[in-house]
Amino acid sequence: MGDSLQFRPVNTENNASPTDLPAVDAPASETAAQAPAHVAHPKTIKSYVKRAGRTTTGQAKAFEDLGPKFLLKYAPQPLDAQAAFGREGKLILEIGFGMGEATAHIARVRPDDNFLCCEVHEPGVGALLKRIGEQELANIRILQHDAVEVIDHMLPEGCLDGIHIFFPDPWHKKKHNKRRLIQSPFVAKLVSRLKPGGYLHCATDWQPYAEQMLEVLSAEAQLANTATDAGLAGYAPKPDYRPLTKFENRGLRLGHGVWDLVFQRVAA
Numbered sequence: 001m002g003d004s005l006q007f008r009p010v011n012t013e014n015n016a017s018p019t020d021l022p023a024v025d026a027p028a029s030e031t032a033a034q035a036p037a038h039v040a041h042p043k044t045i046k047s048y049v050k051r052a053g054r055t056t057t058g059q060a061k062a063f064e065d066l067g068p069k070f071l072l073k074y075a076p077q078p079l080d081a082q083a084a085f086g087r088e089g090k091l092i093l094e095i096g097f098g099m100g101e102a103t104a105h106i107a108r109v110r111p112d113d114n115f116l117c118c119e120v121h122e123p124g125v126g127a128l129l130k131r132i133g134e135q136e137l138a139n140i141r142i143l144q145h146d147a148v149e150v151i152d153h154m155l156p157e158g159c160l161d162g163i164h165i166f167f168p169d170p171w172h173k174k175k176h177n178k179r180r181l182i183q184s185p186f187v188a189k190l191v192s193r194l195k196p197g198g199y200l201h202c203a204t205d206w207q208p209y210a211e212q213m214l215e216v217l218s219a220e221a222q223l224a225n226t227a228t229d230a231g232l233a234g235y236a237p238k239p240d241y242r243p244l245t246k247f248e249n250r251g252l253r254l255g256h257g258v259w260d261l262v263f264q265r266v267a268a
């Protein structure tokens with residue numbers, strides 16, 4: 001499905017966030033796979049499971065009308081970002097934008113930056129395309145593909161000014177922890193794609209994952225934590241550009257915590 005524009009339109013609007021959907025167990029074939037310790041996300045272990053979800057008529061129309069301009073095709077060759085966006089600008093990668101609520105907001109408040117956004121959930125891609133149309137956003141391009149492969153095959157070293165990973169799947173069960181995105185080998189790869197001074201911004205509402213993020217990012221020699229105030233315990237104040245989404249607001253009302261982590265690649 002990754003590169004195709006196929007969808008199954010229905011007549012009702014489906015605005016559920018992937019985070020609202022029931023947790024999905026990993027297929028047995030994948031849970032059985034063993035990755036060598038130094039390899040993050042080998043082909044058999046994905047950081048996502050393709051979820052059921054229907055593309056609405058509005059999203060289907062957005063695919064048709066806006067897909068040709070805003071969807072990039074996955075191809076295992078270096079991305080020409082200037083050609084893809086039709087202009088120069090800082091390049092920010094987002095991994096897993098869900099329904100694109102935060103993505104659209106950030107693109108709106110940072111019009112000078114270019115946002116390259118990866119998501120595998122088709123209704124989510126449709127939802128972001130719809131927002132692009134409604135909000136007349138020009139600075140987003142979408143890759144409906146596994147971000148791990150995009151990073152491996154399309155993004156050269158030192159090409160990114162920033163990386164956003166907001167509320168990545170927490171993979172709560174211990175046996176599924178290996179599917180989490182934020183692990184040392186993958187973080188090393190992310191850092192290699194950042195320019196010196198570029199930033200990595202992660203957020204999560206799952207405390208054990210926040211602790212894992214803090215440990216892994218702090219251990220990466222090429223990264224420096226921007227949250228240097230001792231009172232912050234390593235977690236950053238929420239940057240202004242990241243909005244409180246409906247999902248996050250609901251969690252906060254229920255008394256759940258949210259942790260932001262903002263690290264910078266040290267100068268070469």
Ligand SMILES: C[S@@+](CC[C@H](N)C(=O)[O-])C[C@H]1O[C@@H](n2cnc3c(N)ncnc32)[C@H](O)[C@@H]1O
Pocket residue numbers: 017018019047048095096097098099102118119120121124145146147148165166167168169170245247
């Ligand atoms: C829990 S949701 C969070 C979505 C959104 N960032 C938010 O804050 O609402 C995580 C999303 O990441 C996507 N995802 C996970 N691994 C991915 C990968 N390797 N490439 C692209 N998308 C991925 C999933 O499909 C899912 O929509």
